[in-house]
Amino acid sequence: MSSKKTILNSIKANKSQNPIELPETNIPHMHYEDKNEKFATMLASVGGNAIWLEDGDINAFVKEHYKDVTVITSTIENLTCKTKEANLAQTPHELEDVELAIIEGEFGVAENGAVWVKNPKNKYRALYFLAKQLLIVVKKDAIVDTMHEAYERVRFDKDGYGLFISGPSKTADIEQSLVIGAHGPTAACVLFV
Amino acid sequence: MGHPELAEKFIANDERMHWHDKALWFVRAKRDNASKSVDEWEKLRKVASQIKAHTLDKLDYYLEEFEKNATAKGLHVHWAKDAKEHNEIVLRLLLNNGAKKLVKSKSMLTEECHLNPYLEEHGIEVVDTDLGERIVQLRKEPPSHIVLPAIHLKKEDVGTTFEEFLGTKKGNSDPTYLTRAARAHLREKFLGADAAMTGVNFGIAETGGVVVCTNEGNADLGASLPKLHIASMGIEKIIPRLKDLAVFTRLLARSATGQPITSYTSHFHAPIIDGQMHIIIVDNGRSAIIGSKDFKSSLQCIRCGACINTCPIYRRSGGYSYGYTIPGPIGSTLGASKDLRANKTLPFACSLCASCSNVCPVQINLHQQLYKHRQSVVAQKLLGFQKHTILKIATWVMKYPLLMDISGKLARAIVPKLPRSIVYSKVNLWGKKRELPPFPKNSFKELYKQRKGK
Numbered sequence A: 001m002s003s004k005k006t007i008l009n010s011i012k013a014n015k016s017q018n019p020i021e022l023p024e025t026n027i028p029h030m031h032y033e034d035k036n037e038k039f040a041t042m043l044a045s046v047g048g049n050a051i052w053l054e055d056g057d058i059n060a061f062v063k064e065h066y067k068d069v070t071v072i073t074s075t076i077e078n079l080t081c082k083t084k085e086a087n088l089a090q091t092p093h094e095l096e097d098v099e100l101a102i103i104e105g106e107f108g109v110a111e112n113g114a115v116w117v118k119n120p121k122n123k124y125r126a127l128y129f130l131a132k133q134l135l136i137v138v139k140k141d142a143i144v145d146t147m148h149e150a151y152e153r154v155r156f157d158k159d160g161y162g163l164f165i166s167g168p169s170k171t172a173d174i175e176q177s178l179v180i181g182a183h184g185p186t187a188a189c190v191l192f193v
Numbered sequence B: 001m002g003h004p005e006l007a008e009k010f011i012a013n014d015e016r017m018h019w020h021d022k023a024l025w026f027v028r029a030k031r032d033n034a035s036k037s038v039d040e041w042e043k044l045r046k047v048a049s050q051i052k053a054h055t056l057d058k059l060d061y062y063l064e065e066f067e068k069n070a071t072a073k074g075l076h077v078h079w080a081k082d083a084k085e086h087n088e089i090v091l092r093l094l095l096n097n098g099a100k101k102l103v104k105s106k107s108m109l110t111e112e113c114h115l116n117p118y119l120e121e122h123g124i125e126v127v128d129t130d131l132g133e134r135i136v137q138l139r140k141e142p143p144s145h146i147v148l149p150a151i152h153l154k155k156e157d158v159g160t161t162f163e164e165f166l167g168t169k170k171g172n173s174d175p176t177y178l179t180r181a182a183r184a185h186l187r188e189k190f191l192g193a194d195a196a197m198t199g200v201n202f203g204i205a206e207t208g209g210v211v212v213c214t215n216e217g218n219a220d221l222g223a224s225l226p227k228l229h230i231a232s233m234g235i236e237k238i239i240p241r242l243k244d245l246a247v248f249t250r251l252l253a254r255s256a257t258g259q260p261i262t263s264y265t266s267h268f269h270a271p272i273i274d275g276q277m278h279i280i281i282v283d284n285g286r287s288a289i290i291g292s293k294d295f296k297s298s299l300q301c302i303r304c305g306a307c308i309n310t311c312p313i314y315r316r317s318g319g320y321s322y323g324y325t326i327p328g329p330i331g332s333t334l335g336a337s338k339d340l341r342a343n344k345t346l347p348f349a350c351s352l353c354a355s356c357s358n359v360c361p362v363q364i365n366l367h368q369q370l371y372k373h374r375q376s377v378v379a380q381k382l383l384g385f386q387k388h389t390i391l392k393i394a395t396w397v398m399k400y401p402l403l404m405d406i407s408g409k410l411a412r413a414i415v416p417k418l419p420r421s422i423v424y425s426k427v428n429l430w431g432k433k434r435e436l437p438p439f440p441k442n443s444f445k446e447l448y449k450q451r452k453g454k
């Protein structure tokens, strides 16, 4: 008998004959009067920061805030501040030198400062983790209250990869002291335009 | 060695023991704050528990759904009935792809299967990439906690370990400095790896994908560089729908470390370009637990570690005192379910305070399970001779009211006059590190009678 059969048979022999019902997940949940403020507070609490860009000029923003950064990639088209085309790399390993990755996020989640990222056009997901710093660009007002609303918007009908990013990478594995910048980016800024 | 003997080693260093206790209580306090920030917290726990219970009731169906949908998305699904088969599948996949260097993210399942030594015997270089796990791997120690693998170590310990293996400066034990050194060391390992392994936090039946949650980004980075990604998943990690993740992602990190969510929540539904992704579904004794009414719910566990952080026994005896892959209340019930004889002391590593059950985000009745396991230990005559005899005598005395009265009187008259060396002698198994309360003059029965007379 195959192991699959063995396992399934064992489950069938052991499981209850009266399964309990699958509950609804969309329970009444928190709503925030000022979603932007909540998002910014939560993101700050996990080591990131949120900025609302009034004029929408990403190039100017990058020029001003990332002065010493030279290797910049972007999944957003037509950004003049970009200096490296990530999708042209032969392997994801070639993205090791990226200092700033500007990526698109679909929406933010107020309760935890996370942003949903799923760029079908981005060839290498390693970009999100190899880059030294991350700048996630999200449309103004694209913020939901909680993960309940967030998962209403997440789809995986087809294959692919997507993730929630909440701030920079971090660890507290040495004596519970929080250190920002573990294996992934050491800084993460969410830019609302 | 059982829990009491192993714990004795840990508590021999009194200062360290109190430090450990405090470190974990700090995490527990953060969890309390995070849970209180969510108005619907209790409702969430209830729904989470129901989703998991439902899934276990129809697990065969959901596992097949998962396989069907994962396969349709181009992922490869394997089934392993036990640890041995799991390890063989991993090795075969590595060899078939000419992979010699493996980067691994945290997975208690691979610890349970003793995968690392097996692969190393077969010439594979295995690097644990979670910082805490890397620290203990370099020290040739197992993790002492499921979420905080190096919680038993002080920063000076880490400093000396890194000094030896990573060439950091002597005497420098600054956490930021050490973390940066590990980052540089592991970056090289990531870039040079031929294959990556991850655990699985959630397997989604509806979409056929898996979700992995990390703060460090190590699972995510590992699985996006080499062409081969292998994910090991216990059968109980399945959830029915994508939207169920709303409930679990709200609970997991808050319960674990008090964060609102982990830094990364990666949803894998495809390999990287030109790569392969394999998922190994592992039973290894789990399906048998489904058949036990009393212990089935232990399979609902989402491995947040909250029950461990809150446990007064764990905090004061450390992860190694359990002698089982998973320490703390959840490990004690799982271990006892798996092999009661080998883990017979674990159900007693519990004060029955029930704090674990109260913090558990999926409402597992942990303390009640441990109480049930104790009864099995006694029923199967696995209790030590000394305890067994003393309890037998106590039972006999308590059965006869007159005998009980006389014994009580005698004890109240004699015991306070006895020297400590006798009262706290070896026979008194309960007297270690515990003080008897002062003896009252009268028994409860006598006091009750007096009062009633008034």
Ligand code: SF4
Pocket (backbone or CB within 6 Å): B255, B300, B301, B302, B303, B304, B305, B306, B307, B308, B330, B356, B359, B360, B361, B362, B363, B364, B366
């Ligand atoms: S038993 Fe509950 S509290 Fe303990 S690790 Fe599992 S989910 Fe967390």
